[in-house]
Amino acid sequence: MTRTPPPRLSTRGLSRDYGPVRVVDDVSLQFHAGTIHALLGENGAGKSTVVKMLSGVIQPTEGEVLLDGSPLELSNVREGQASGIIALPQELTLVPTLSVAENIFLGMKRPGRRVLHQPRVLSRDARAQLDRLGQKLPMGVPVRELSAVQQTMVALARALVRDARVLILDEPTASLTDSETEQLFAVLRSLREQGTTIIYVSHRLEEVFALADEATVMRNGRHVWTRPIAELDQDQVISAMIGRAQGQLFPDRATGGGDPVLHADGVAGYTVDDVSLTLRRGRVLGIAGLAGSGRSELLRILSGAERAQRGRVLLGDDDLTGRSIAARMSAGVVLVPEERRSQGLVMTHSIASNIALGNYPSLSTAGVASPSREAATASRLVDDLQIRARSIRQRVNELSGGNQQKVVLARYLERRPSVLLLDEPTRGIDVGTKAEIYHLIRRLADEGVAVAVVSSEIPELLGVADEIAVLHDGRLTGVVDAATATEESITHLCYRKSDR
Missing domain, CATH: 3.40.50.300 (P-loop containing nucleotide triphosphate hydrolases)
Structure with a gap:
């Protein structure tokens, strides 16, 4: 009898307090290999706090994070990255004055390299990571000279260097044009095919329905539900996020002309x-x-x-x-x-x-x-x-x-x-x-x-x-x-x- 593998990443009874206030309460989630999983909710729903606990930025007050079914205790972000959990925040943590290649390997210890900053070696190895994303970028230019989507690709390449098994993206298209968004989506779908687990945080529901396989909705720090995208429509998601029927999103227009x-x-x-x-x-x-x-x-x-x-x-x-x-x-x-x-x-x-x-x-x-x-x-x-x-x-x-x-x-x-x-x-x-x-x-x-x-x-x-x-x-x-x-x-x- 074939045994079903455990989720790549999961949480069990995850809670987090800030003083007397509980901002995440008893959240149990599963994120599977080779899937794009949208994490949705209004601002203040607890999404960012969950992401911080998954990546090691903060530690849960109660509950646990599991990697491949085994409990994982993360004291900091570096330990999360060492476990293959890489979070890309909305404001990318790139160094504008460093080159593409330098940013990709920033902070990395490279075994067997006696000279860690040989431009030719860095460029060759960085190009290999970008090839996995189907990207061609100039290795020696400072990242400040790149477009927004190119900077995102550099951040993704840096995650691949760290053997990312779980990628967490927070509003990655906020500064991208429509064509750049499609370019990013093509790369994310490719990474999904390679078995990467992708957790996608976004307020743009049209993107979620175009990209994700599953969606989780949170509200007031609690898990509302997790469902396949194919079984949902936007009205159902919005109602779950706000805890009531969507109602009138836009107010009535003005009825008369003004001076x-x-x-x-x-x-x-x-x-x-x-x-x-x-x-x-x-x-x-x-x-x-x-x-x-x-x-x-x-x-x-x-x-x-x-x-x-x-x-x-x-x-x-x-x-x-x-x-x-x-x-x-x-x-x-x-x-x-x-x-x-x-x-x-x-x-x-x-x-x-x-x-x-x-x-x-x-x-x-x-x-x-x-x-x-x-x-x-x-x-x-x-x-x-x-x-x-x-x-x-x-x-x-x-x-x-x-x-x-x-x-x-x-x-x-x-x-x-x-x-x-x-x-x-x-x-x-x-x-x-x-x-x-x-x-x-x-x-x-x-x-x-x-x-x-x-x-x-x-x-x-x-x-x-x-x-x-x-x-x-x-x-x-x-x-x-x-x-x-x-x-x-x-x-x-x-x-x-x-x-x-």
Whole structure:
């Protein structure tokens, strides 16, 4: 009688406490060889904590991790890597100034090599690992010169050097284009065929259904279920993640037109070229386009974060052209940047101090910061935006991605803007928090704010916007009514050159 092999990696009654709070509770999972297993859940569901326990970053309070059916005690990440468990975080841990070959072998002891840094030997051995991935990369160039998907391939090659039997990927496509995502998927499918166990953490359900064999859903630190992807649809997954029927993801649109608030008149920058459009009070303008089309640059020009090479930006009758970002913020034009970690937050500071940044004039008395006013403001905004945290003194690097984004929004909303510019406001956050942000956007519009939203997800723009402006190679190819537009019609405009 043939004996069924044990799962490649599994957990039994895994739990983790932080002080009095249990963040993962009695989780038992199985990850099999030669499969891609999606790990799903809202921000704060416990996914990241499970991944950290699987890879040795932290240790469980109760329960155990098993490798090939045998208990595995990991004191640190290095022990996890030695066991063949390699986690690739969303922010890849590559050294930008080192070459491709040097990054692949970084930190490795290479038995039998008396000279560990012979460029020719490193390049030959690194090329062999990239060949396993079907990749051709220049060995000697610094990785900072590579594209996002090429950097991901370097990280995967480094995992192969360490004889990875289990690969854990956290939001690996967050910074990739559609074509780069397909390139990554082809490599992951190849690794699956070679017997590698792949644990795939993502908020992009369309990717999960295109790639994974099985899916596990977690909610509030507990295991909800594990099922084959072939037996699921997206509504079932979303309902399991949020603990209720999906309901209305997007709020109702505005019913009337608003007065013009902010007008761009023929603005141009490095990519943006002769763009004219108007943001209206109480309306949400979506901005679509392919990567490199100038979407984010347009928001930076409108906000003053980037100087326009020509054209004008008008706030009502007030010409903002040439004014700094600080001056435009004082006038009521606020930009919430795309990269919340590097551009929007001080990760080691508390929620309260992050909200206070840039708001000290309103939180001070006679030029002296008022801790009580700072705390009261933070508490009010935490409640209003439903930021899930232990207290306003919790550091933002301990929050989930969705709650970090809410902290960024809270800081800028405290300025009570008349124009709110949002660059990829829901990137990397779960569907439940996305719905909360969509409803917040509509609430602000209903209160009279003029809102612009840049997103790489066309269905998101169709759901949240009233009108959608489309850019191609920096030029405006059309402005359409979101209520009657389709994904196909927007995509067509994304690829169409301007008639001008």
